[in-house]
Amino acid sequence: MTEPTIARPDPLTPVLTRRWQSPRSWSIDTYEQLEGYRALRTALAAHPDQLIALVKDSGLRGRGGAGFPTGMKWSFIPQGSTGPGAKPKYLVVNADEGEPGTCKDIPTMMADPHALVEGCIITCYAIRANFCAIYVRGEALHCIRRVRNAVDEAYAKGYLGTNILDSGFDLDIVVHAGAGAYICGEETALLDSLEGRRGQPRLKPPFPATSGLYASPTVVNNVETIASVPAIVQGGSDWFRTMGSEKSPGPKIYSVSGHVERPGQYEAPLGITLRELLELAGGMKDGIPLKFWTPGGSSTPLFTAEHLDVPLDFEGAAAAGSMLGTTAVQVFNETVSVPWAVMKWTEFYKHESCGKCTPCREGTYWLVQILERMVHGEGTEADIETMLDVCDNILGRSFCALGDGATSPITSAIKYFRQEFLDLIAEQPAVKRPEQLDDLVGAQA
Structure with missing residues (x-):
């Protein structure tokens, strides 16, 4: 296996990015060679409720900005009614990456789309959904093509469709191209857009868990959240908690842009500081001192050079007066007004x-x-x-x-x-x- 050159602090073993720089990392052949779809076989041998409990125990939190506990969101889906007339259940993947400075989901889908597809299958099995929609930002045409190709490959190998791996579980995935509106990154506006209406946020309650896509129970999760699921199934909740902090466990992709020597995606445990990220990114560009930065995109309150050592997890950023958001770390030097x-x-x-x-x-x-x-x-x-x-x-x-x-x-x-x-x-x-x-x-x- 080719070792990725994605920058990261020791002692983290890459999880989300470990296949990114393997030859033809986006193909199903490479994915299967690097342990791909093994987690799916493990998941299909378990009871759906066990998977929900596993993700709950792992402490995985939504990577789209809000940080809501993923397993808890899954558990909100009503599972009692399964007979005739019962509403279907849906999974919707929010791949409408539009927050200024955020650029982690598109690289994930470009380099390792099958991690997302496998995560979708496992999630749908856990919440007993037979339909999944991956909502990709319309401008990212290259990304849409790659994810659609991955879905086609999964169908051809029997990972999607009817009676997946002789488990009796059926699932269809549709890759939907959005119309390019930032507002559609908000989950209810995304649902309206999927239904063919103008993308506008809905009044809550009702929440998507009970009245989402087509007024049916729906889980809406971010790409990075879903792509984390296969690793949790394979490694277990205790292993996942060895990374990150107590209340914000696991690895995270930090999008570092702006006035740094090596901008890019940096996988690190939640709780890393900007000082450490700057070391990984080669320091400030041309040696000009840091002036201000965003921990999670432009919609999060600014930080200054005084906040270099703030732990970049959900609690640390909030305690310092900002939000972790999508971990879009935009760095500005003293030349910027x-x-x-x-x-x-x-x-x-x-x-x-x-x-x-x-x-x-x-x-x-x-x-x-x-x-x-x-x-x-x-x-x-x-x-x-x-x-x-x-x-x-x-x-x-x-x-x-x-x-x-x-x-x-x-x-x-x-x-x-x-x-x-x-x-x-x-x-x-x-x-x-x-x-x-x-x-x-x-x-x-």
Whole structure:
């Protein structure tokens, strides 16, 4: 077996990335040579409830950002009614990777798509689902083709279809191309999109576990979450807990981008620090010092150089005032203007707001107007308080987390870098004198 060159801290043995740099790692032949689909055979020999208990015991938490316990989510699916007229159960894989800075799921599907397919089969068996939809971001055409090819290979080998490996279990998988909307990364908007409607978040409750796809019980999990399942089945829950921290066990793929010498994907145990990640990534680019960074994408509150040693797990990031999110670690050096970076992120959220909720739709619009004015040297000191007030009126007042995420970079930037915003105001051009205003009015008349 070819040893991957994915950077990682000792003593972690690669789990999620161990096949990434093997020759033709995406093919079913390579996957089977490297222990692929062995976990499926183990799973099909067990009772579905045993698999749910195993994943619960492992402590696996959702890798899509929220960190909800995966086994608990699976257990919410009602299993009592199986007779005629009972609603079917579904698994939906959220592969709509759109968070700025996040780039872990597409590399996973490109390098090792069968890990995802095998995880889907095991998960569907555990929750007693006979249909799975993998919702891939529409722009990632190369990724869609590769996952569809992997699904076709699995059908050809008897891992999908009817009576899988003579177990009596049937499963069909469909790879669905999304239309390219950031909002469809939110699970209920994704479900609406899958059903052929405009992608907009639903009011909860009811939750997808009882009323998801086609109003039926549905589990929605992230790609990395599902791809972790075969390793847990093979290694066991105790083995999985040897990595990471007590409340956030297991390995994680950290997407390190920005001003580092070697940006890329770094598999590490949950709880690693940015200081350690920077060592793996070769340090700051050109030796220019770190100024600020995001632990989990642009929708998580900013960190500064003071947070180099914050444990990057769900509890550690939260205790320091941010969120682990999707572990999209964006690193910025001292050459970057904080107000400018925040403006660019806010423009993204304004563009991607689905418009369903007034606070998010209107609030992101006004935040962009204020930030653009400030960056161009035309703001006032009162604009800072206005932005904080607008953020306060968005936070917690939308159906989904897009509105909350849009406020995070602004409030945290003002918290840590308020002086940069004030400096922009100080540099603004002199206000027009009254006679200039008179001339302007005369010209317009």
